[in-house]
Amino acid sequence: MPIERPRPRTLLIGSLSLGLLAVLVGGGLALRAGHAHAVAKWTEAEALPVVRTFHPAAAGQANDLNLPAHLEAWQEAAIHARVSGYLKAWHSDIGASVKTGQVLAVIDTPDLDQQLQQARARLQQARANAHLAQTTAVRWQNLLASHSVARQEADEKQANAEAARANVAAAEADCARLESLEAYKTLQAPFDGVLTARHTDVGELIQADSASGAELFRVADTRRLRLYVPVPQNYASAIRPGLEVSFSVPEHPGRLFHARYSGSSTAVDSRSGSLLAEFDVANPDAALLPGDYAEAHLPLPKDEARLSIPSSALIFRAKGTQVALLDGHGRVHLQAVHIALDLGDRLQIDQGLKASDQVIDNPPDSLANGDEVRESDGGEHARQA
Known part of the structure; x- marks a missing residue:
């Protein structure tokens, strides 16, 4: 049986169909590859950290620096006892205005009074002895002139008279010391002011010159x-x-x-x-x-060289205080800065920044030198800090 051969028209149609199919398959593959490349590029772009930037601003008018402080009176004195005894009376209480020399309290000092009486008696005795020694010395000098006594004896009498005068001087000094202490029986205000403390009361035992003794009064000029x-x-x-x-x-x-x-x-x-x-x-x-x-x-005085940035731009790491700068190629550069003044939410920088720098605000913790980042559509690189 003879074999039937395909007609030329049929062969042409089959070839065209195969070609069209190949074109369709190739176009689909190309379109798929392009779409995959676009998706990969979008994914890579979305993976970059998105940052907002700003330019540092001039520090402008200097701010006040708020510091803790404390007030003290222009003059303030703690009144202690100089003599021992018992508090006899006090005349001013806390809050009272006092004048210079005003009596605050009186101390009863029986021991001191007795010591002063004894000192005065010793002074009288010393004066009497000195008078007798001087009279004796004069008499012996007269006898020496008539060669009735030896010069040695006359010199001894003269020395006794001088020693007696020295005893008088010592007794007078001791008496003056005790009389001065007597004046401290009365406690007085050293200057005009207000009584801010009273730590004693009538009948209380007062110990003078005690290292552990509390002050009796305190006066302040306010x-x-x-x-x-x-x-x-x-x-x-x-x-x-x-x-x-x-x-x-x-x-x-x-x-x-x-x-x-x-x-x-x-x-x-x-x-x-x-x-x-x-x-x-x-x-x-x-x-x-x-x-x-x-x-x-x-x-604080105004410093034209200082730039102001928000404190949120700072990075604290082992290398010290830094900020993240964005260059013209979208890459990060970590820059060390020096803080001249910390105002809480704002900082004044005097080293490490220029007004033209593009500073990243709120930089991510993982941000490293040379990282590529993407500026947000709402980037504020033109915003003044």
């Missing part, structure tokens, strides 16, 4: 006060003559008081790293109290 402010070493240069500070105290919320610089310790305390500055405070209405805790507001 018409003026001293404000002491420990200034950190970094800001010691801000303390200068003519400086005025404001301060507040807890018992007067919302009220600011003012003080003028009067001096400083001129040395940094090695234990605290601070310079103690003293300011003079007027207190005409007695609103401020000695011993008050205060918060002083120290004005």
Whole structure:
């Protein structure tokens, strides 16, 4: 039986069908590859950390530095007993205004009184002995002139007279010492002020010159006060003559008081790293109290070289304080900076930054030098910190 051969038309149609099928398969594979590449590129881009940036701003007007401080009276004295005895009476209690020389209390000193009487009696005795010795010495000098006694004996009488005069001087000094102590039986205010403490009462035994003895009274002059402010070493240069500070105290919320610089310790305390500055405070209405805790507001001079950034931009690592900068190629550079002033939510930087730097805000903890990052669509590199 003869074999039927395909017609030429049929062969042409089959070839075209196969070609079309190949084109369709090839296009599909190419489209699939392109889509896969796009997905991979999108995934890679989304895997990059997204950051927001800003430019450092000029520090602008200097801020106040808030520091703890305390107030002390312009003058303050603890009154101790100089003589022993019993408290006979006190005349002023705490809160009383006193004047210079005003009597605060009287001490009864029977032992001292007896010692003074004995000293006065010894003085009289010494004076009598000195008078007799002097009379005897004069007589022996007259006898020596007539050669009735030996010169040795006359010289002895003269020496006795001189010794008697020395005994008189010693007795007078002892008597004057006890008389001076008698004056301390009365306790007096050393200056005008207010009695801020009384630690004794009538009949109490008073021990003089006792190292463990408590003060009997305390007097303070509160018409003026001293404000002491420990200034950190970094800001010691801000303390200068003519400086005025404001301060507040807890018992007067919302009220600011003012003080003028009067001096400083001129040395940094090695234990605290601070310079103690003293300011003079007027207190005409007695609103401020000695011993008050205060918060002083120290004005700082403006530094044009400083730049301001938010504290959220800082990175704390083993290499010290750093910030993350973004370069023009989207890569990170970690830059060490120096903090000139910490204002809490803001920092003033004096080393390590330029105004043109693009600083990353809230950098991720894992961010490393050279990492590639992507700036968010809402990136604020034009925003001033």
